[in-house]
Amino acid sequence: MNENRSLRVALLGAGSVGSQVARLLLERADTYEVRVGARLELVGIGVRNLDAPRDVDLPKDLLTSDIDALVDGSDVVVELMGGIDPARALVLRSLERGVDVVTANKALVAAHGPELRAAASASGAMLLYEAAVGGAIPIIRPLDASLAGDRVMRVMGIVNGTTNYILDKMHREGATLDEALRVATELGYAEADPTADIEGFDAASKATILASLAFHTEVPVASVHREGITGVTAETVAQAEKDDQVIKLLAICERVFADDGSESVNARVYPALVAKDHPLAAVHEAKNAIFIEAEAAGDLMFYGAGAGGVETASAVLGDLVSLSRRRVAGGQALHPGVSAHLPVAPMSAVVTRYQVTIDVKDQPGVMARIAGKFGEHGVSMESLEQRISDEGIATLVVGTHQARESLVQTVLEQLRQHDDVVEVRSFIRAEAV
Amino acid sequence: MNENRSLRVALLGAGSVGSQVARLLLERADTYEVRVGARLELVGIGVRNLDAPRDVDLPKDLLTSDIDALVDGSDVVVELMGGIDPARALVLRSLERGVDVVTANKALVAAHGPELRAAASASGAMLLYEAAVGGAIPIIRPLDASLAGDRVMRVMGIVNGTTNYILDKMHREGATLDEALRVATELGYAEADPTADIEGFDAASKATILASLAFHTEVPVASVHREGITGVTAETVAQAEKDDQVIKLLAICERVFADDGSESVNARVYPALVAKDHPLAAVHEAKNAIFIEAEAAGDLMFYGAGAGGVETASAVLGDLVSLSRRRVAGGQALHPGVSAHLPVAPMSAVVTRYQVTIDVKDQPGVMARIAGKFGEHGVSMESLEQRISDEGIATLVVGTHQARESLVQTVLEQLRQHDDVVEVRSFIRAEAV
Known part of the structure; x- marks a missing residue:
């Protein structure tokens, strides 16, 4: 000075x-x-x-x-x-x-x-x-300072306004992804090249920052599992609506515990199902919100404008x-500590819930055989529902309990090659249901 | 050390x-x-x-x-x-x-x-x-530091879990205040002597703290206008429900502008109408939330557990x-500044919206005469509705546009003495509708 x-x-x-x-x-x-x-x-x-x-x-x-x-x-x-x-x-x-x-x-x-x-x-x-x-939205300072005495277990953020605008429009107006993206571009919510937003790169950058603060551990952006919203169809949205859920692009940072109890951290970005009565479901338009689960503080949410000059x-x-x-x-600067140095868990180690939509040949015993595939790999089902049946094809929707990603991926791989299966139509994780 | x-x-x-x-x-x-x-x-x-x-x-x-x-x-x-x-x-x-x-x-x-x-x-x-x-909920630090470069215009907080639990129960189950209070006491949400909570003393303390941070001005707790929830009846709740509104006990801190443009600040606590699509309406049970309107940041909300060990x-x-x-x-402590020293405005200077329920004698021209009373004092009406008519008594519900408290109080005083009026049944402010 x-x-x-x-x-x-x-x-x-x-x-x-x-x-x-x-x-x-x-x-x-x-x-x-x-x-x-x-x-x-x-x-x-x-x-x-x-x-x-x-x-x-x-x-x-x-x-x-x-x-x-x-x-x-x-x-x-x-x-x-x-x-x-x-x-x-x-x-x-x-x-x-x-x-x-x-x-x-x-x-x-x-x-x-x-x-x-x-x-x-x-x-x-x-x-x-x-x-x-x-x-x-004040989020860096609360994570770094206000929660400095707590143990953050999970952060779930709607941290990209463009994709939230698009998904919100698909839900509220039944628009397709392309229609919603066109409007978002016209209104200036999406850039001419929307890749960074809709492919989840922007959210992945934010996930790595949130994870480093939440867990006092460096989580390289390259380790952030990333799926954008381009696979979200009007059909998936309609199905979510029927189940009183909405699809949100979430940046998720959480502690992951292996079967032996050892702890690591994971950061990832993907569209996920959120129950309509969860606070994140009420985040509309291009707004952002960050939901935090901490051991002592319980659930916290920070809501506001995620962009705009x-x-x-x-x-x-x-x-x-x-x-x-x-x-x-006067006095030295304080920097967020990375004192914990926890290992970073790959996506395969994550435990969450899943919803899988599968077209199968409508034959006797098919539901039992599909259910058996999940059970065989230790993936416990919560629901199995036949939604449509048309010209010998039945569409099954499987909801799982908490299961490890690697096991679910194995099931999916085997289902894709299964004689009964015509197509695995969609696959989405359920994070706040 | x-x-x-x-x-x-x-x-x-x-x-x-x-x-x-x-x-x-x-x-x-x-x-x-x-x-x-x-x-x-x-x-x-x-x-x-x-x-x-x-x-x-x-x-x-x-x-x-x-x-x-x-x-x-x-x-x-x-x-x-x-x-x-x-x-x-x-x-x-x-x-x-x-x-x-x-x-x-x-x-x-x-x-x-x-x-x-x-x-x-x-x-x-x-x-x-x-x-x-x-x-x-991290709120002190965000107000003091994260918003240090902004100009906070208004803070509206649900800062007392006991009264939020009671009002939420009245809305969701049609309970009376006494019933809801009894359950709150049984569950440990209310203390044996619930005065500090239900009369708004606890919220008033918090309002003065929020105001000092938001406006960099000392707002003595004695200057905080305070009304508790004891006047909230099942009838008022039912009427709010019909209008897609909920009643929340709010701690409100805001900048108040006199007709000559001069600026002061006001802090107050009272039950108020909140539209169901406002984020504060979704704050259920004993949860707390603080909603902030800032000039640059726009609307922010901070949500979480407001109490609990x-x-x-x-x-x-x-x-x-x-x-x-x-x-x-090392380095000196930073303390929230009270550098602005704005005057504190009395409740009479506050400008907000009002809903008044009046029982009148059901006579020709009565609605026009009641409406005239508001107009006479420069209080602009937004709605005037006759809700019930029974044995010669009509119940009128008047909604006003933004009006200054002193003018509305004058109207109320005159209505209470008006020949057409049997009783001013209820009076509630509408803060987030």
């Missing part, structure tokens, strides 16, 4: 979030000065293209394309460029120099969290990223003001 | 929360040591009666009735005695000596927050009280671990 008690803030990126952060930093400068005890002076906004159109009118003299110079002349860097390069190098260099960093970059934190935290720890710089998961700016500015208050008060 | 890196923790109180905190501190000592970087050593548990029955078997040698000596020999005090005396003196003395304090005592923080924060600031001690509002212990231990991590890392 310089002598007249101000902190030089460099903002990198002036997209939908960055332009709102810049606007609010300028508009609320006096308020922040009182809250922090030092002025947050926006010294520049680093952009690739000085003349690109912006959501907000920003003072021209703050815009600069010389990002290196901007970063090197600052006390705090707010990185809102997104993507790995050049964000990673800029953030790393800042942290190594002892410059505090706020970022909303989930891909960066998910892929390079350990490296960034190590650089911050070495120099005493702070690194905060509340906006990286759940947009405006001004909403996400709230989380970024919360980090910036908090970090600046700490800078003024 | 002493040389072998341990923090001497004194626990005051071994009731339902205290005994769980003690148990977890002992059971999780190794985990906490890794998370904190120092051992949290429970040096004693101060109790009034050494032989009182406890929820949890605690080591006898930790129990002591010499609370003064216990406090004076500690690095951190965890105050879970409740009530003002002797908690206030013990907490104050600790903070003055630079000893950090964690408390779950909402009455103490609400009544003496400024004094306690001043003592902490003067000595550099930390004072944390996450468990004082919303039990296990082990649940509340989670929040206490989160504070204890966080505070200890900060103690190990």
Whole structure:
């Protein structure tokens, strides 16, 4: 901090979030000065293209394309460029120099969290990223600090607004995936290339961040089992509705216990069945929510806007003001610990419930034979129902009790080759039913 | 901190929360040591009666009735005695000596927050009280830190589990208040003397704490307008159900704007109508939830267990671990700022919506005359409905648009003396419809 008690803030990126952060930093400068005890002076906004159109009118003299110079002349860097390069190098260099960093970059934190935290720890710089998961929803700080004395057993998050919007529309209007995606794109909820959202990459990044905080263990993003929503059909949705369930794309992080009792952690992303009376089922449109099961606290849920320029700016500015208050008060940065070093369990070790829809040849004894396949592999069935029968084909819906993924996959593999089976039509996990 | 890196923790109180905190501190000592970087050593548990029955078997040698000596020999005090005396003196003395304090005592923080924060600031001690509002739900830290860069416009909280249990039962089972209270008492949700809960004193303490954090302004508990649930009848509940609404006891903190645009803040507690599709309506049983409207973040909600020994212990231990991590890392305590010093608006200045049920003499022109009374005082009606007519008495239900409380009270006063009016049967505010 310089002598007249101000902190030089460099903002990198002036997209939908960055332009709102810049606007609010300028508009609320006096308020922040009182809250922090030092002025947050926006010294520049680093952009690739000085003349690109912006959501907000920003003072021209703050815009600069010389990002290196901007970063090197600052006390705090707010990185809102997104993507790995050049964000990673800029953030790393800042942290190594002892410059505090706020970022909303989930891909960066998910892929390079350990490296960034190590650089911050070495120099005493702070690194905060509340906006990286759940947009405006406070979730990083509650997990890291409020639940610091508890043992988190499971986190289930609706952490991608685009896919929640699409699935919600399929449920509420009976739309197909393609129709819902088209509307989401028109309304700006989905990007021109929606791959990161609908294939679950975005949610997987967030899952790895949530898991590292919940379990004090690094969970590499490469270890996150990921299935997107492209396999969700109007038929699956209709069937869920009939069962008073909804399909949500969930980022799930949980402790997994092997048969010998040994503990590991798992993070995964897939569409799953959620009972309509579960709090997560009431998360509509592009909203996000994170549901936490902790040993002492019980069930908690955090709900709000998971995206949006001004909403996400709230989380970024919360980090910036908090970090600046700490800078003024003195004292080392606290970083989320990864003290537990639990092993990461593969998807095959996960235990959950399943719903499998199978077309079989409508012959005497077929239900018993299909049921037998599940029993043979120790997968206990909760329900077996014949839904439709048409031209010699019967559609069976099997619901299982808790079962280990590896066993269920073995059953599925054998069913696909089974004489009675025409097709395994769909397969979905039931997480909150 | 002493040389072998341990923090001497004194626990005051071994009731339902205290005994769980003690148990977890002992059971999780190794985990906490890794998370904190120092051992949290429970040096004693101060109790009034050494032989009182406890929820949890605690080591006898930790129990002591010499609370003064216990406090004076500690690095951190965890105050879970409740009530003002002797908690206030013990907490104050600790903070003055630079000893950090964690408390779950909402009455103490609400009544003496400024004094306690001043003592902490003067000595550099930390004072944390996450468990004082919303039990296990992280809400203090999100308001103080995560939303530090935002402008909170309104907080609406279901912060008392007992009254939520009672109202929920009235709605879901058609029970009367007395019946629901009796069951709540049998199940341990209500205390033998339920006054603090059902008259809204508990919620009012929490409102003052929430308001001070949300608006960076001291809002004395004496300024919190408070109405309990004793006036909620089965008839009001049934009428709400018909309108797809539920009645919730809400702690509301909001910015109030006078006609000249000047800003003040208000905190209040009363039963209010909530639309069934509002997230707060889905908060059942004894659960708590805090709904926040912030300028940039939009709507946020925090949901979970608002009471319970082990649940509340989670929040206490989160504070204890966080505070200890900060103690190990060094650096001054950060205290929620009260930098805004906004004036506190009286209830009469509040603007909200109202529903008034009036029995009138069933005569020609009566509806027009009643409607005229509202219009005369500038209270705009949204709906006017005749619900029942029996033996010359008609029951009218008036819904208003946003109106200032003082004007509505004037209308009510005049209606009570009006020739057409038999009785103003009920009056309830509509906060989230």
